[in-house]
Amino acid sequence: MSDFSPGQRWISDGEAELGLGTILNCDNRSVTVLFGASQETRTYSSRQAPLTRVVFGSGDRIQSTDGWHLIVDDSKEANGLITYIGENEQGELCELPEAKLADTMQFDQARDRLLTGQVDRNDWFDLRFRTLHHHHRVEQNPALGLAGPRVDLIPHQLYIADEVARRPSPRVLLADEVGLGKTIEAGLILHRLLLTGRAERALILVPASLTHQWLVELLRRFSLEVTLLDEQQSLAHGDANPFEAGQLILASQDWLFADPHRQAQAEACDWDLLIVDEAHHLEWSEERVGPGYACVERLAGSVPGILLLTATPEQMGQESHFTRLRLLDPDRYHSLADFQEEERHYIEVAEAIDALERLPGQEEDRQRVAAVIHEADSQALLDTLASSESDAAQRDAARDQLRDQLLDRHGTGRVMFRNSRRHVGGFPERRLHVDHLEPPAAYRRVLRRLSRDEDYLDELLIESGLDHPEVLVYLDTMYRALANDPLNAEPWWQIDPRVTWLLERLTELGDDKVLVIAHDRETAIGLSEGLRVLGGMHAPVFHEGLSLVERDRAAAAFADEEEGCQVLVCSEIGSEGRNFQFCHHLVMFDLPLHPDQLEQRIGRLDRIGQRHPIEMHVPVFTDSPGERLLRWYRDGMDAFSAPHGLGSDIYAAFGDALADALLDEEALEEVIDETRSFFESRLAERDAGRNRLLELNACRHERAEAVISSIHELDTDRALRRYIDQALDIFGVDSQDLGGDIQLLQPSPQMLDGLPGLVKGEEGFSATFSRERALARDDVQHLSWEHPLTREMMARILEGSMGNTALALLKHPSIPGGRLMAELVFRTHCPAPKRLHLNRFLPPTAVRVLLDESGANLTDKISFSGLSKNLNKVKKAVARDLIKSRHDQLRELLDRAETEAERELPSIVEAAQDRMRTALDAELARLEALARRNPSVREDELTALRDERATLDAAIEGTRLRLDAVRVIVTVDEDSR
Numbered sequence: 001m002s003d004f005s006p007g008q009r010w011i012s013d014g015e016a017e018l019g020l021g022t023i024l025n026c027d028n029r030s031v032t033v034l035f036g037a038s039q040e041t042r043t044y045s046s047r048q049a050p051l052t053r054v055v056f057g058s059g060d061r062i063q064s065t066d067g068w069h070l071i072v073d074d075s076k077e078a079n080g081l082i083t084y085i086g087e088n089e090q091g092e093l094c095e096l097p098e099a100k101l102a103d104t105m106q107f108d109q110a111r112d113r114l115l116t117g118q119v120d121r122n123d124w125f126d127l128r129f130r131t132l133h134h135h136h137r138v139e140q141n142p143a144l145g146l147a148g149p150r151v152d153l154i155p156h157q158l159y160i161a162d163e164v165a166r167r168p169s170p171r172v173l174l175a176d177e178v179g180l181g182k183t184i185e186a187g188l189i190l191h192r193l194l195l196t197g198r199a200e201r202a203l204i205l206v207p208a209s210l211t212h213q214w215l216v217e218l219l220r221r222f223s224l225e226v227t228l229l230d231e232q233q234s235l236a237h238g239d240a241n242p243f244e245a246g247q248l249i250l251a252s253q254d255w256l257f258a259d260p261h262r263q264a265q266a267e268a269c270d271w272d273l274l275i276v277d278e279a280h281h282l283e284w285s286e287e288r289v290g291p292g293y294a295c296v297e298r299l300a301g302s303v304p305g306i307l308l309l310t311a312t313p314e315q316m317g318q319e320s321h322f323t324r325l326r327l328l329d330p331d332r333y334h335s336l337a338d339f340q341e342e343e344r345h346y347i348e349v350a351e352a353i354d355a356l357e358r359l360p361g362q363e364e365d366r367q368r369v370a371a372v373i374h375e376a377d378s379q380a381l382l383d384t385l386a387s388s389e390s391d392a393a394q395r396d397a398a399r400d401q402l403r404d405q406l407l408d409r410h411g412t413g414r415v416m417f418r419n420s421r422r423h424v425g426g427f428p429e430r431r432l433h434v435d436h437l438e439p440p441a442a443y444r445r446v447l448r449r450l451s452r453d454e455d456y457l458d459e460l461l462i463e464s465g466l467d468h469p470e471v472l473v474y475l476d477t478m479y480r481a482l483a484n485d486p487l488n489a490e491p492w493w494q495i496d497p498r499v500t501w502l503l504e505r506l507t508e509l510g511d512d513k514v515l516v517i518a519h520d521r522e523t524a525i526g527l528s529e530g531l532r533v534l535g536g537m538h539a540p541v542f543h544e545g546l547s548l549v550e551r552d553r554a555a556a557a558f559a560d561e562e563e564g565c566q567v568l569v570c571s572e573i574g575s576e577g578r579n580f581q582f583c584h585h586l587v588m589f590d591l592p593l594h595p596d597q598l599e600q601r602i603g604r605l606d607r608i609g610q611r612h613p614i615e616m617h618v619p620v621f622t623d624s625p626g627e628r629l630l631r632w633y634r635d636g637m638d639a640f641s642a643p644h645g646l647g648s649d650i651y652a653a654f655g656d657a658l659a660d661a662l663l664d665e666e667a668l669e670e671v672i673d674e675t676r677s678f679f680e681s682r683l684a685e686r687d688a689g690r691n692r693l694l695e696l697n698a699c700r701h702e703r704a705e706a707v708i709s710s711i712h713e714l715d716t717d718r719a720l721r722r723y724i725d726q727a728l729d730i731f732g733v734d735s736q737d738l739g740g741d742i743q744l745l746q747p748s749p750q751m752l753d754g755l756p757g758l759v760k761g762e763e764g765f766s767a768t769f770s771r772e773r774a775l776a777r778d779d780v781q782h783l784s785w786e787h788p789l790t791r792e793m794m795a796r797i798l799e800g801s802m803g804n805t806a807l808a809l810l811k812h813p814s815i816p817g818g819r820l821m822a823e824l825v826f827r828t829h830c831p832a833p834k835r836l837h838l839n840r841f842l843p844p845t846a847v848r849v850l851l852d853e854s855g856a857n858l859t860d861k862i863s864f865s866g867l868s869k870n871l872n873k874v875k876k877a878v879a880r881d882l883i884k885s886r887h888d889q890l891r892e893l894l895d896r897a898e899t900e901a902e903r904e905l906p907s908i909v910e911a912a913q914d915r916m917r918t919a920l921d922a923e924l925a926r927l928e929a930l931a932r933r934n935p936s937v938r939e940d941e942l943t944a945l946r947d948e949r950a951t952l953d954a955a956i957e958g959t960r961l962r963l964d965a966v967r968v969i970v971t972v973d974e975d976s977r
Ligand SMILES: Nc1ncnc2c1ncn2[C@@H]1O[C@H](COP(=O)(O)OP(=O)(O)OP(=O)(O)O)[C@@H](O)[C@H]1O
Pocket: 150, 151, 152, 153, 154, 157, 176, 177, 178, 179, 180, 181, 182, 183, 184, 185, 310, 311, 576, 577, 578, 579, 603, 604, 607, 608, 609
């Protein structure tokens, strides 16, 4: 006879999400079920139907099709159909026939699934428990979000990322010297904010020439997939806002800043973070507000987090620099005059910090410190430090704290971070090679006339249509501009000896790669042609006239180690942001006019990862304006030896005088002398004041070391390998050892769908747990707790029902067969807005309870792993029968376990509150003290932190425990099969 009767309620074992099914008809061969909630009908063979009868017992809460609920007290059966008896919400006694049960009732909770006989594999349960355990650990690691990216652990970057990402709304200027890793810092901050839930949507605006590089860096180093938006992509979205097309949008500044409609669309979206690279281009002055500045300013009005990146913050002048700071914090930076006045006192603060190191000692050192501190807490620390009664440990602690306070309260550190090569160390030497060439007749003619005839310059400017002093410095440009002159009929590269000079250099350098930068796009194009025609050399060009794809193709052709070209010829756009540190020869075919631009050029090669001295080759024409410009750079400010950060000040002070001196040897000597003394005194002043504070603040080594050590802890976590192996196995991912600590991960035919980077029928990817290997091999991913695959597997388990029920057999010589045990895992539940990152204080926490059938609590006596390794799996059908036969007993155990688990809750809540209060109270105290002294602490930062504390407090207070998973254990006799 069939087990089924029409009207009975069953659920599908494999597709529980279909909801509650109703038997429509059945005979000896088949049974047809309607799943009303999902409007699906299924027909199964009667003998092997993967269905479980839904039977509720006393205490269960069930729902009727009309929406009312009943707490089951009893049931009766007639003609194979059950009617439940119990109380409704009003306390009235009611009956609910099973046919009237709501189709939408879900059975994904552990209790329901277990009691309806749905059991998962035993190893899934195991993995679920371990996932909770590891998730709990990892979420609290202070380096969360910084450990996964495939980057070297460079202290100044990690310090900045840690410091900035912990702020409620990070708004900072990342202004490390060129090539020290601002992109990496921004990536780390973004990654951490995303992983901790503090940000979900980010807009990244970069110069067009850098879009692809950013796209690749974010994917390769941070496993972040961003949507690259351009006009073509945007058009494909029709009337919809294209900026809603993804969570992380990357767009070119050139495109967005030129299009008011697209800007309005970008502004209409909700962003958590805005990143703007090469932010010195955001130009502002009384007379003119650049479109980029205007656009970013509007966005900055509503986006809470902003990262502006530039190596040369003052390139467009101090006013522009100040207005960018104002954009980050309008309350703090409201007056340029105040800003400049404040800067004048940086030296005193820096001297006070130095004096700390000498205390206790001279009275004048104590006074120096006393003169800059104002708060009672700082005064108390100074007393401790200066007192002869303090012991060494007390003094050291006071010195450290006071140093931190001075830096925090008096510098620009909270808004601007600037690391320098000098401070970071380990960078290669820069070597300048200048070759003097005779100018060709066509250039000589013009230069000679210029030196004889004072009026000729004006004539030349009109005739060529060029600006002063460009017309003097870029002689090939001038030559092309005068193309109507019959004497200038030949292409410039035919007559310009720098082309053959370059060919000779390239031959001498053999296989070494050479980056060539020229100021003008036409120069780059002509030079490439000249190299081809005169030397048979293929030299790809990189300039603003090419499409993005063409530019990237050219850069890729150069970068290819095996088959790539020896040389790449760039116009000035190749001198910003690009990574060319795989080569160490830079040819400056001519020189830029702004010292910051020169620094940007050298920075293409002189960046993290460069392993050789930088060889800079500059051809100049004897006695030419170009040669004089070189001398100004070299003798006036040592511009070729190291970055000095004074380019903008020097340019503002001497740019005009230099332009006038380019044709006048005597005047030039004077300009060089004046530039030199200005440079030296300004540098000394900066080094003693602003630079010193910026350096001290840009990387606090103890903090950086603490972050690095937390990352090491995650990197070397042996549990990670075990966990990933187990998870891959369960999710159906094959892992093959390729040697050298590298494994190939491939989808098996049984793989669960939707795992990142793995698609059935496709190849998969190779990965390693070793950071060093991942850094050495671009094609190998870094497997960590933060890798998208790990996170996805963990999320699936934690958010879904996978493994939340199981049944296993236990054979043990000292335990007789036929006994029942229940192992229950409860999980803390504490809803709070994601952006509060509550997990750092109270990540979902597991409370395990192990009961024997009498209800005795065995949790402390038998550990999870001790028990787990003695368990044997059992067929699902057998498991279902066992559960059915022990239904009432299980129900009682579930209730009892809940009471046992609840006992643990107060201590969990208390510990979390302690953690939260300790961390936030300290942060609040620090910020309040800072705010009293340093107006760069915004009031809204303080308010946000106070609100955060209050909300977290309430959320933690409201923590509840929920049953997350349950495993039934049935003991069997040793000799039973
Ligand atoms: N921690 C790191 N690990 C590995 N590579 C790094 C790290 N930091 C920086 N790099 C590499 O060094 C180069 C320079 O870094 P990045 O582009 O972030 O510098 P930047 O300061 O933004 O440069 P620029 O001033 O030219 O814009 C890049 O190729 C980057 O990938």
